[in-house]
Amino acid sequence: MPLDLKALVRTIPDYPKKGILFRDITTLIEHPEGFKESIERIASRYRGQGITHVAGIEARGFIFGAGVAIALGVGFIPIRKKGKLPGETIGQNYALEYGVDTIEIHADVLDRNDKVLLVDDLIATGGTAIAAVGLLRRTGAVVRDAAFVIDLPDLGGADKLKAEGVDVNALIEFAGH
Ligand code: AMP
Numbered sequence: 001m002p003l004d005l006k007a008l009v010r011t012i013p014d015y016p017k018k019g020i021l022f023r024d025i026t027t028l029i030e031h032p033e034g035f036k037e038s039i040e041r042i043a044s045r046y047r048g049q050g051i052t053h054v055a056g057i058e059a060r061g062f063i064f065g066a067g068v069a070i071a072l073g074v075g076f077i078p079i080r081k082k083g084k085l086p087g088e089t090i091g092q093n094y095a096l097e098y099g100v101d102t103i104e105i106h107a108d109v110l111d112r113n114d115k116v117l118l119v120d121d122l123i124a125t126g127g128t129a130i131a132a133v134g135l136l137r138r139t140g141a142v143v144r145d146a147a148f149v150i151d152l153p154d155l156g157g158a159d160k161l162k163a164e165g166v167d168v169n170a171l172i173e174f175a176g177h
Helices: 032-046 060-072 127-137 157-163
Strands: 010-013 021-024 053-057 075-081 089-095 100-106 115-123 142-151 167-173
Touching: 032 060, 032 142, 032 167, 053 060, 053 127, 060 075, 060 115, 075 127, 089 127, 100 127, 115 127, 115 157, 127 142, 127 157, 142 157, 157 167
Parallel strands: 053 075, 053 115, 115 142, 142 167
Antiparallel strands: 010 021, 075 100, 089 100
16 A cells, blocks of 8 residues: 555644644654655656756755655755855845745756756745745746645645646645635
8 A cells, every 4th residue: 555645744733823723744754655755756756857966955955855866866955045155146036924035046056958856844824935946046046846845735735836838736735724
């Protein structure tokens, strides 16, 4: 029987604040087969498609993105929070529930010959992923694919990302918020 990845994700109610059901992937990555299988299921979809880089969003996107990059035999690009990268950067602002945040990549890391797969642990409203796609595309790179371990489809992020011309895949869905 195939491994039930959804059963390995722990749900913690009211974290980080009341009303949120936090989908905790630490229980999935702590499970050796669960972690390996998550990486392999994502990577298997993108083999032979000319992906040149995997980009992962800080911090949980690094865990899965790095594994997928190794499995595909391509390099990994960290998309970091503002002020963390040592070289020249380009940045993208995006709205949070309260205020604004900024993500950055190194300015010289990609060009128009590159085809990037974006990876993160979870897509909710899609704000983070859309900012990441916009940032990656400013380098000239082609970004047509994004993979997530978890989608919360009722929050509409995957649909918004698809409207930006990105093919979205997720291993697990949770209904509701
Ligand atoms: P969003 O920009 O709304 O799509 O939020 C995506 C980011 O927030 C991801 O990097 C997730 O790690 C985190 N996130 C949002 N909602 C949840 C949730 N219910 N459980 C766990 N992480 C979440």
